[in-house]
Amino acid sequence: xxxxxxxxxxxxxxxxxxxxxxxxxxxxxxxxxxxIVYIVEWSPYSFQTPEENAERHKRRExxxxxxxERVVNPAVEKxxxxxxxxxxxxxxxxxxxxxxxxxxxxxxxxxxxxxxxxRGLAGRIFGSSTSNLVMNAAVPVTVIG
Amino acid sequence: xxxxxxxxxxxxxxxxWIDSALAQEAQTIDQQVNEIFANITGPFVSLIFAPIPGTSxxxxxxxxxxxxxxxxxxxxxxxxxxxxHAISLVKGDYSDxxxxxxxxxxxxxxxxxxGTVGLGNIAGVxxxxxxxxxxxxxxxxxxxxxxxxxxxxxxxxxxxxxxEYEDGTVSGGPMYYLSKGFKERGIxxxxxxxxxxxxxxxxxxxxxxxxxxxxxAHAQISGIVGNYPGWITGIVFAAVxxxxxxxxxxxxxxxxxxxxxxxxxxxxxxxxxxxLINYDKIGWAFGQIFEGAFTGLGVAGGFVGALIQGFKxxxxxxxxxVGSAAIxxxxxxxxxxxxxxxxxxxxxxxxxxxxxxMTALVITISGQLIVDPATGLYMTDGxxxxxxxxxxxVELTSAAFGSAxxxxxxVLAIAVILFAFSTMLSWSYYGLKSWTYLFGxxxxxxxxFKIIFCIFVVIGAAANLGPVIxxxxxxxxxxxxxxxxxxxxLMGLVKKEFNSxxxxxxxxxxxxxxx
Numbered sequence: 001x002x003x004x005x006x007x008x009x010x011x012x013x014x015x016x017x018x019x020x021x022x023x024x025x026x027x028x029x030x031x032x033x034x035x036i037v038y039i040v041e042w043s044p045y046s047f048q049t050p051e052e053n054a055e056r057h058k059r060r061e062x063x064x065x066x067x068x069e070r071v072v073n074p075a076v077e078k079x080x081x082x083x084x085x086x087x088x089x090x091x092x093x094x095x096x097x098x099x100x101x102x103x104x105x106x107x108x109x110x111x112x113x114x115x116x117x118x119r120g121l122a123g124r125i126f127g128s129s130t131s132n133l134v135m136n137a138a139v140p141v142t143v144i145g
Numbered sequence: 146x147x148x149x150x151x152x153x154x155x156x157x158x159x160x161x162w163i164d165s166a167l168a169q170e171a172q173t174i175d176q177q178v179n180e181i182f183a184n185i186t187g188p189f190v191s192l193i194f195a196p197i198p199g200t201s202x203x204x205x206x207x208x209x210x211x212x213x214x215x216x217x218x219x220x221x222x223x224x225x226x227x228x229x230h231a232i233s234l235v236k237g238d239y240s241d242x243x244x245x246x247x248x249x250x251x252x253x254x255x256x257x258x259x260g261t262v263g264l265g266n267i268a269g270v271x272x273x274x275x276x277x278x279x280x281x282x283x284x285x286x287x288x289x290x291x292x293x294x295x296x297x298x299x300x301x302x303x304x305x306x307x308x309e310y311e312d313g314t315v316s317g318g319p320m321y322y323l324s325k326g327f328k329e330r331g332i333x334x335x336x337x338x339x340x341x342x343x344x345x346x347x348x349x350x351x352x353x354x355x356x357x358x359x360x361x362a363h364a365q366i367s368g369i370v371g372n373y374p375g376w377i378t379g380i381v382f383a384a385v386x387x388x389x390x391x392x393x394x395x396x397x398x399x400x401x402x403x404x405x406x407x408x409x410x411x412x413x414x415x416x417x418x419x420x421l422i423n424y425d426k427i428g429w430a431f432g433q434i435f436e437g438a439f440t441g442l443g444v445a446g447g448f449v450g451a452l453i454q455g456f457k458x459x460x461x462x463x464x465x466x467v468g469s470a471a472i473x474x475x476x477x478x479x480x481x482x483x484x485x486x487x488x489x490x491x492x493x494x495x496x497x498x499x500x501x502x503m504t505a506l507v508i509t510i511s512g513q514l515i516v517d518p519a520t521g522l523y524m525t526d527g528x529x530x531x532x533x534x535x536x537x538x539v540e541l542t543s544a545a546f547g548s549a550x551x552x553x554x555x556v557l558a559i560a561v562i563l564f565a566f567s568t569m570l571s572w573s574y575y576g577l578k579s580w581t582y583l584f585g586x587x588x589x590x591x592x593x594f595k596i597i598f599c600i601f602v603v604i605g606a607a608a609n610l611g612p613v614i615x616x617x618x619x620x621x622x623x624x625x626x627x628x629x630x631x632x633x634x635l636m637g638l639v640k641k642e643f644n645s646x647x648x649x650x651x652x653x654x655x656x657x658x659x660x
Contacts (some may be wrong), residue, residue, distance in 0.1 A: 022367030044237055044249035047402040049395075049573040050256050058313030101242075126161045128511040145361035 002085075003032045004108040008099045008133075009073045014114030018144045019075055022112050026084045030096070036075045036088040039095045039139045040069045064090045066074055095129035110140040160231045175375055175607045176382045182604065183612035186619070201446060204451060205622045212629045213291035219636060220643060224293035224490050229489040230414045230650070233566035239484070240658045247478030248279035249344030250488045257489065259405050260354075260571030261496050263564040264361045265462030267412075267557070268539035270504040272614075275530055275537050276466040277454025278514070278523050279430065280437020280504035284455025289497025292465030294448040298632050301486030301639045302326060302473030304479065311659045317475020318575070319468035320346075320582045326635045338627050342468065343579035345623040347594075349469070350579070353461070353617035355598060356571020356605025361539055363606040371553075383599040384646050385566070391595045397571055405567045407482035408560040409500070415556075419549040423510045429583040430509045442508045442523025443639050444530060460622070462501055463493035467621055470626035472575045481655075504542055511545035557561060573598050 007022045009015045026032045026130045048056070072088035079086035091098045103111050113130055134141050217224065233239060234250045249452075269467045273281045299319065306325040307317025320339040328336025363378040388394040420427060433442065441447035463570045464470055508514065515524045515531040520587060524531045536544045539561060544552040573595070580594040581587075605613055649655045 040246060042246050044240065044245070047250050047255050047259070047406055048248070049402055050473050050571055051397045051398075053252060053256055054316065055247075055314050055475075056248045057309075057315065057478060061313055063246070063525050077394065083653070093242075096243075127454070 001092050003029045004035055004106050006035050006037055006099060006103045006111045007075075007110045008037050008095070008113040009075060010038070010095070011067075012114060014018045014144060015051060015071070016076070018112055018114045019078065021144050023079065023082060023084060023141070025112070026079075033085040033087070034079055035102070035106060035108065036079075036086060037099060038072050038073050038088070038090045039066070039088065040067060040092045041095060042092040043094070051083070057117065058100075060092065063092075076100060079133065096132035096136060099133055100139075102139065103139050108139055110142060111137055111140045112144065115145050117142050147518050149415060156173050163209055168376065169529060170440060173374070178376070178604055178607045179612060182608050185440060185595055186616040188614060189623075190615045190619040191561045193622050194615075197473045199209060200449075202449065205625070206453060206456045206460065207623075208629065209295075209466050209625055210288060210291065210456055212466050212625075213295045213453055214634065215537070216632070217291050218292035219640070220294055220297065222294075223297055223487075223643070224494075226288065226488070227487050228494075231491050233657070234438035234484050234488050235521070239655065248476050250477060250479070250484065253474050253477040253485060254488050254491060255572070256402075256476075257263060257408065257470045257492055258409075259402060259567045260410055260469065260473055260575070261462065261464050261568075262405075262491060262500060262590075263568035264358060264539070264561065265458065265502045266496065267564070268361050269462050270501045271508060271538050271541040271545075271628065273454040273458035274505050274508050274514070275532065275541055276445065276528055277451040278437045278442050279433040279505065280435075280439070280441060280444070280448065280451035281455035281458070282434045282509070283438030284452045285459040285501055285505065286455075286498055288456045288459035289463060289465075289493045289501070290499065292459065292463050292493040295466040295629075296463070296470055297486040297490040298636055298639050299466070299468055299628065300474040300489035301469040301483050302632070302635055303475040304477060304485045305638070305642070307475040314361055315473060315476055315577055317653050318346075318472035318578055319624075319631060320579060321475075322461075322635060323627070323631045326631070326638060330638070335631075338631055340583065342588075342627040342631075343582045344626060345620060345627060346468070347576050347583075349467070349624050350576025350600045350621035352600065352613075352620035354575065354621075355601050356608065356613050357617035358568050358606065359605035360601045361564050364539055365543075365558045365626075368543070369558055374632055375607040379603030382566070382606060383510055383602040386573065386602055387595070387599045388571055390503065390577075390598070391592065392639065401563060401567045401570065402550070405563055408563055411556065413500060413503055414562055415546060415550060416507050416555055418508060419507050420503075420510060422549055426510050430506055434505075434615040443517070443520070443525065445525055445528040457618070459493075459497050459501065460625075461618055464495040464621065466495050466629050466632070469621075469624065470571075472578050473571065476538070476604040481642075481646060483639070483646045486639070486643075508541060508545040508580075511548045513541060513545050513548070555584070558651035560627040567601070 005025060007018060007020060018030055024050050026034055030048055040057060067090040076086045076088045099111055193205055197204050197207060198200055220322055235254055237249060237410060240249060269317045302322040306322035307315050308321055309315050319342050323337045323339040323342060333622050359379055359382055363375045367373060389397050434441060437451055439448050441451050444450050472491060474485050474489050478652055479485060513532050534544060543554040543557050546557055576598060577591060577594055584590045
């Protein structure tokens with residue numbers, strides 16, 4: 001059976017280290033696949049102007065294609081070049097929730113993320129996405145510094 | 146056709162400009178603006194508010210209430226049977242996780258609410274209670290409950306017949322369902338009605354969605370800092386609106402959209418606190434509302450006076466049957482247009498049944514309205530009920546809140562200004578959608594409307610309340626004339642969707658994604 005590892009990328013420089021670690025893990029497991037996940041932070045309960053609503057679908061498509069172009073596709077290509085099975089997805093929502101639900105839905109063995117996201121005031125008050133994930137995830141989480 | 150309409154409008158605008166230039170220079174700017182405005186809009190206002198022959202009841206109010214009752218019966222009291230389902234939809238229980246990132250039901254509702262919750266709930270209710278007495282509240286709640294069915298009908302159609310463009314943006318509203326829906330049913334005249342609706346919607350956007358807001362915002366500010374000419378407030382407001390809608394300064398709009406809901410919650414919380422402080426008067430206040438609803442308790446026009454005021458303010462506040470909400474709701478992403486109909490029926494509930502009632506209760510409980518101790522009836526001064534300090538409109542609400550929480554009038558002033566501003570932004574969008582429906586999309590065409598919109602902010606702030614409120618009400622109600630005719634013809638299509646959806650909901654084909 002294929003072992004799936006979920007790799008959460010957020011476009012920050014720590015992503016390289018996360019990817020390298022994923023690569024090493026994949027090398028250690030016989031039949032493995034890396035699932036690169038990029039999450040566009042989004043809440044269905046935010047307040048928007050009528051104009052933003054009218055353009056939402058268009059923006060969403062743009063957000064997805066930009067994420068694929070800049071982050072997900074280059075990572076997948078890099079892994080494939082190294083002979084590792086990989087695929088990428090982009091989702092909207094809260095980082096911790098979505099990474100967890102993707103891991104559950106794909107029967108993933110573990111989630112690998114960087115430490116960078118969610119610094120600053122909001123991060124101090126509510127905790128960063130990474131710490132939320134560590135606290136709530138259904139599968140083991142590896143955090144790369 | 147489009148070119149012709151565009152030229153006509155420019156000519157009318159130019160004509161008004163020349164007239165105003167010729168007006169006597171001795172008058173102040175505010176007086177001039179007021180006089181010209183009242184003269185131009187007078188005949189239109191009289192037509193819309195003409196009473197039913199032999200009574201003092203404006204036909205337009207009857208028109209809205211009858212429509213709301215028809216939809217209520219036709220859809221088998223949908224507003225009560227599907228109220229719980231509407232809340233589940235807003236919570237996202239039925240939202241497909243794969244659609245995350247699209248406009249949610251909650252967002253569509255919140256956006257539409259920020260267009261309707263505003264001065265109608267604060268100043269409008271005070272006008273209704275100030276003339277019609279506490280009894281007006283009863284009729285207002287009834288009209289709000291019935292209006293939920295009108296909203297349901299129009300918003301379902303708004304989503305069903307919206308335009309989705311290749312670039313992924315959407316445009317919806319009565320102009321689209323009137324033209325496309327009528328065509329689908331093989332009824333002629335849809336296009337003409339869509340054009341007439343768009344013209345009224347532009348007037349409504351400039352009136353109730355703009356001038357009334359600017360006017361009351363000025364009243365609030367000058368109430369605090371002292372009297373000064375209205376056009377100054379007008380220019381400041383117009384500059385900010387201009388920065389947002391023309392300059393693309395989205396940050397202001399975003400901040401407003403985020404602050405307004407909290408202001409709304411703060412307002413309702415304050416009202417509840419005041420009501421709880423006076424818990425011993427709650428029973429009495431409801432007694433006044435029920436007794437006043439059927440006897441009038443001495444108000445001008447007796448119980449009919451209370452009824453007219455209640456119905457009129459409810460319609461003006463929640464806009465059910467007017468068609469404006471169908472424009473805001475149509476952006477939602479859903480496979481089932483009817484779901485947005487269910488969600489939209491919460492709008493008159495929140496707006497009228499909850500928020501307006503709070504205002505009315507606070508005014509009643511605070512004892513601002515003077516009762517003759519000998520007879521138990523309200524003392525009147527002309528058509529208005531006498532109040533402690535002679536306050537009317539937004540000042541009456543302010544005094545009522547201030548009697549319990551002394552600093553609240555300052556918070557209220559900020560709330561009023563923000564509500565006014567967010568309502569203006571929403572209506573600038575509704576007006577723009579109608580404008581582009583008439584003249585076609587395009588940057589320069591849009592700019593013309595946006596500039597006209599900003600000019601009207603100045604006029605609204607400078608004019609007196611009387612002519613402004615008359616024109617605002619008239620323009621918004623004129624939209625309802627066209628829209629409701631359309632809804633009668635198209636309600637069969639909504640019924641079809643409604644039956645199919647309820648069957649699938651019952652059979653379990655439509656199920657929750659969340660548990």
